[in-house]
Each structure stands twice: as structure tokens, then as C-alpha cells.
Amino acid sequence: YLLINVFVLVIYSEAEAYAQDSILKKEISLPDQFSRKVNGKSERINARLVSQSDRYLARMASEERTLYRKLLRTDSAAAVKIFGDAQAQYSALQQKMQNVSGKPKSLKAKYIPHLDSLQTALKFLQTAETVNSNVGNTPLIEETLSNLAVLQVKFDETEEIKKFLSYRSEYLQQQLQGYGFTKNITKIKRQVYYYQVQVEEYKRAFDDASVLERKALELLKKTDLFKEFFRKHSQYAALFNLAESSEGRSNSVAEFASLQTREGVDQQLLNRFGSSPDLQQMTGNTVDGSSSPFNQLKDRLTRLASGGNEKEMPDFKPNNQKTKSFKNRLEVGANLQTVKSTKFFPSTTDLALSVGYKLNDKSIVGLGGSYKMGWGKNASNISISHQGIGVRSFMDMKIKGGFWLSGGAEMNYRSQFSNFEILDDYTPWQKSALIGLSKKYRVSKKIKGNAQLLYDVLHKQQVPRTQAVLFRVGYSF
16 A cells, blocks of 8 residues: 555455554644644634724724714714614624624535635544544544634625625715715725725635645545545535435546635536526525525525625725735845855855835835855965945835836945944944836746846945945845
8 A cells, every 4th residue: 555644544444444543653643733733724814804804894984983974064864864873783793703603504605615625624534533543633623623614604704794895885975976075985995995805815815725734635635535525524515416416426526636726616617507597597406505595596606606706896006915914015035246256266245135015016115134255365265254244225116017116225334344343333334325227027936036227326425435336136035
């Protein structure tokens, strides 16, 4: 046999169970690691969903209070009619989001492929644990499943919040026409848009599987026991009635490995239901609870087929960085420059590191530092020395394509020093004010290259005078 992962629990015979037991003892910690990883991830996303939902609802409620007070001065009857119990509705949504518990209703649950995969995998491990005491930690798995169930409900609640915010935005725009509140309405529409984007950002963060998650799911998908379990107990199985379908049963199981992605679900919808008219005819047979209203089922499958993207197109220029976390808005850069003393041996090497913060898609500000290291005379006389050090600030603004306008201020100590205490005296430090162009290009999926041509406005004031034009090459991550 190939090495069978800890998750695989073969129950066909006593001999196979004994053989697998020896493997499980060697890798006993893997199920627990998997559970802890998923549990921690779900708790983080849960907390962020509650925090951001509360934040955006509070902002919307505040904007409506401002509009109410303004309208009250000119038309009190209209103010009472338009705003009514809106504040109570906002408070109710906040309370509901903070006190989520229980299981989602099958019809209302928004299908999230990766969440379904994790839940089904943990349920399988939980079932397997009762058969083999060496596998898993039942309380930990139960806690993780509970957190995932709450996460599912919270994602569903965000859909309700999105609908409510969209409704309020459109309602207020219609009712307040002619009152001169255009700026306030635009502000409200921005909040609605950014909340929708923020929720999608958290979904993408959850779908970004860790190495351990991918390994666990890939290994489980290779086993017939898990395929059979998935066919009976997953949310995907309920969506397509895999457990009750006799026709094409083997195909449904065999194709499982490629179904737990958005693209896979889209393709399965097309394969199973065909074009839109066929989809409408067959909608009633695709989800548990087919006695529910036809339109709800049709809308749910239509959203699923379109990838669940329900964001309204904004009538303003959105800042795509606004909803990203602080960490994801950072851009780390580095550059390296060597000056040769001989044909092969370097005399000095300049090292620089920088951290930029993306204000928006076209502006980056940041700080950095540089260090000049000396190597000595030649390969036979290597002597590491401190030849200089510097600090810098910068700002890049996108012009067009890969070209950026770059500027910054620097302070450099360009003399050799033996200890860092001497740097406390700022007199010998040279100041630079740089401006120029940068060309940024993609090296790989995660690495960008950049070439800079900069002019030092203060080069004539420096003693000794330094070069006016600088050329730098670097990389950012």
C-alpha cells in the first residue's frame, strides 16, 4: 500500500483495521492539527464579520439620524414617515448578528464550497473517531463544527444585512429627491457598497485554504469511504440530491474532487440543469424542501450559478484597498546594489528595505532604511565594515500603466563608522529630496520588480557633493 493518511479509516475487515491502526499511531496529531487550524480560522472570520457588520450598521444608522434631523427642520411629517422605526431595525440587525446561534435553514443557507468541504470532512472524522479511538479529539471536532455552523449562519445574516442596506439606500434616494441631500445619499451608497465588498473579502479569506487544509481534503477525496460519506451528508449532496439519485451515481462520486470550487459548482449546474429555461423547469427538484416557494429556489440557484456576486455597480470610483486588512495593504520592498573594486570582487554592497502602505489603488506611502556594507580590498583580504546607513520616506502615485511618479526624502550617513553611537550626531548626515519616475512590472504571481530613475533636488547642498541622478532596481512582495 501507499502511505495511507491518518484520516483514512478502513472498516472492511479486521486485518485492514489493524494495519491502518499502526499508521494512525504514527500520525495521531494530524486530525487535531486540522481541527485546530480550521477552528482558529472560523473564530477569526466570525469575529471580523460581527465587528464589521456592527461598524457599518452603526455608520448607516448615524447617517440616517443626520438626515432625519435635517429633514425635521423643513418637513417634520415627511421625516417621521420616511425614517419611522429605522433606528430600531438597525439595532435589531446588530443584536441578531451578535447573538447568532442554531443551525441555518436549508433554503436560506448560502452555499460556500470550501465551508461545505470542511464541515463534511470534520463530520467524517467525528464519525470515524467513534470507531477508532486513536483518531481525533471528539470535543475539539465538535467545537470546530459548532463554530463552522455559526459561521454559516453569520454569512447568511450578512446577506440579509446587505439586502436591508440596499433597500434603505434606494428607498432614501427615492424619498429624499428634491430635498438637496445628494451628498448624504452618496455617502450612504458608499457604505452599502463597501459593506458588500467587505463581506466578499472575508469569504475569499475563508476560501484561501492553508497547506494543511488542502492536504487533508485532497487525501480524503481519494478515499471511497469519504466519497460515499460526502455523497450522503454534504450540503452539496442535498443541493443536487446525490444521495437519492441512482442515475449517474458513480459519476457524482468520481467527479467530487473537482466540484468543491465555484467553477466546479457552476459547471455542475450547467451539466445537470442546462440552459435557463431548463433550470426554471427543474428547480423544484434540486434542493431539500422543494415545497418552499418556487421563486426563492429559482433566485437561490440563479445566485449560485452567477457565483453569488450580488454587489451593485457603484456610481462612484471605489477604493479597492478600503476593505482590505492592514496587513494586506502593506507592500514590502527590497533592493540590492553592489559596487565592484575588481573584476569579480565587490567593494561595497547597498542593502535597502522598505514597507509601503496602499492608500488606494494608485497611491502608496512608506518608510525604509538602507545599509552600506564594505567587503575589504580583495578576496584575500575580506574585512566587513560599516560604510554607511540611511533612512527614507517615499510616496508613489500611479500615472498610467506600469509608470508611477515617485518622490521621497532621505537622510544618509555616508562615512565609515565603527559603532552605532556615533550616529547620534546628525551633523554629518546628508539630506536628499528625490523625485522621478518608476516602472513597475510583475516578476511572478507574488513578486513585482521596479526600476527607478530619480533626481536629487538637494545634491548641490551636500558636502561632499553627491550625484544628481540615481538609478535603482528593486523588488516588492
